[in-house]
Amino acid sequence: MSQKLALDFLERMKSDEAFNEAVNTIEDFGTKMAYIERQGYRFTADDLEEASNLMSI
Numbered sequence: 001m002s003q004k005l006a007l008d009f010l011e012r013m014k015s016d017e018a019f020n021e022a023v024n025t026i027e028d029f030g031t032k033m034a035y036i037e038r039q040g041y042r043f044t045a046d047d048l049e050e051a052s053n054l055m056s057i
Contacts, residue, residue, distance in 0.1 A: 002042060003043065006041070006047040006052075010055055
């Protein structure tokens with residue numbers, strides 16, 4: 001399920017400019033991940049890497 005959330009997150013990063021900007025404005029990694037989780041996306045770094053690989057196919 002978390003890989004699905006990672007895919008959803010990447011799709012939103014591509015399609016929602018305000019969300020993308022909000023995420024990329026946060027410099028501290030822990031704070032960034034906390035924000036992402038508050039937005040409903042909970043995934044591991046491995047999930048994100050796998051999702052990224054799937055999107056580039």
